[in-house]
Amino acid sequence: VSAYVSNNPVPVGDLPGLIDQVHAALKGTIGGPVVKPEELKPAVPIKKSVTPDYIISLEDGKKFKSLKRHLATHYGLTPEEYRAKWGLPADYPMVAPSYAATRSALAKTIGLG
Secondary structure (H helix, E strand, O other): OHHHHHHOOOOHHHHHHHHHHHHHHHHHHHOOOOOOOOOOOOOOOHHHOEOOOOEEOOOOOOEEOEOHHHHHHHHOOOHHHHHHHHOOOOOOOOEOHHHHHHHHHHHHHOOOO
16 A cells, blocks of 8 residues: 555555555455465376386376486477476386387497496
8 A cells, every 4th residue: 555655656545555455455355265276186096107118108108218308399298297297206217117128238338337
């Protein structure tokens, strides 16, 4: 109310009415209906989303060897945001286990690992 009054000309006689209007508006927001957020339903069960050869996106049910780029380009999500959205643990993989093992073996053969 003070910010409004300091930036707008309000007659002194109108102040009680202005305060009542603001009070009524704020009171209306408190007792309003509680809107429950829509419950997320993954495209596949979380337990079945990680297989040896691919990771299945919980967003759309598609199979990937690496999920990171798909999440960024199609949904604007980082791996951390994806895990938080679906309630996944921090160690939930973004790469299929067999693909990770293949890449690890390749890195070791060229002296990187």
